[in-house]
Amino acid sequence: MHTDPHLPPVFTRAEATQYGLTRHQADHRARSGHWVTLCRGTYAEASAFARRPATEQHALRAVAVLGARADDASASHVTAASLRGWSLPLEHPVQPWITRGDLRRSARHDRHVVVQVATLPATETARARVEVDGWTWTVGTTGPARTAADCLRHLPLGEGVALVDSALRIGDVSSDEVRSC
Known part of the structure; x- marks a missing residue:
C-alpha cells in the first residue's frame, strides 16, 4: 500500500485527497481499517490514534464531531470537562458529549x-483549544459552571x-456558580 502523506490527526476524506491521496485510496483506507472513523466522513490514522492517551483520543473525537456539524452544538458534560483538564471518571465515555440548542x-x-438538547444561552458557553502534534482546533464548549452542573445531572x-x-480544587468554578446553573 502507498504510504500516506502527512495528514492531520483528524481529517475528512476530502482533506485526504487534498493531501495527495486519490478518492479510491481514501475509500480503501477507510474500509480496510487503516483509518479509524471518528464520525461520519471524518477519520484518524488508526495506529497513531491507538497510541494516543484516552483523553487525547476523546478530544480528537470531539473535534471531529463538532467539525462535521453545521449547527450551534457545543462540547459539553464529560467532554467539556476533559477539554478543561478536570479529573475524569476512570471509565469516562469514549463518545464525545455535545449539547445543541435546537x-x-x-x-x-x-x-x-x-447529543443532549437544551437551552444554551451565550453566557453559558465558552471556547477551548485542542492542540495535538502541532495542530490546533478551537471548539465551542459549555462554560465551567454549566459543565459542572451538567455532569452532576447526568453522571452517576x-x-x-x-x-x-x-x-x-483547581479554581475553574465556585460552588455558587454551579448552584446557579
Whole structure:
C-alpha cells in the first residue's frame, strides 16, 4: 500500500485527497481499517490514534464531531470537562458529549456521539483549544459552571461529585456558580 502523506490527526476524506491521496485510496483506507472513523466522513490514522492517551483520543473525537456539524452544538458534560483538564471518571465515555440548542430536535446517542438538547444561552458557553502534534482546533464548549452542573445531572452521583470537586480544587468554578446553573 502507498504510504500516506502527512495528514492531520483528524481529517475528512476530502482533506485526504487534498493531501495527495486519490478518492479510491481514501475509500480503501477507510474500509480496510487503516483509518479509524471518528464520525461520519471524518477519520484518524488508526495506529497513531491507538497510541494516543484516552483523553487525547476523546478530544480528537470531539473535534471531529463538532467539525462535521453545521449547527450551534457545543462540547459539553464529560467532554467539556476533559477539554478543561478536570479529573475524569476512570471509565469516562469514549463518545464525545455535545449539547445543541435546537429544542425541536431530540437527544440521542450512537457509537460516535451523545447529543443532549437544551437551552444554551451565550453566557453559558465558552471556547477551548485542542492542540495535538502541532495542530490546533478551537471548539465551542459549555462554560465551567454549566459543565459542572451538567455532569452532576447526568453522571452517576459519585463520578459527578468527583469531577466537580476537581473543578472546584483547581479554581475553574465556585460552588455558587454551579448552584446557579
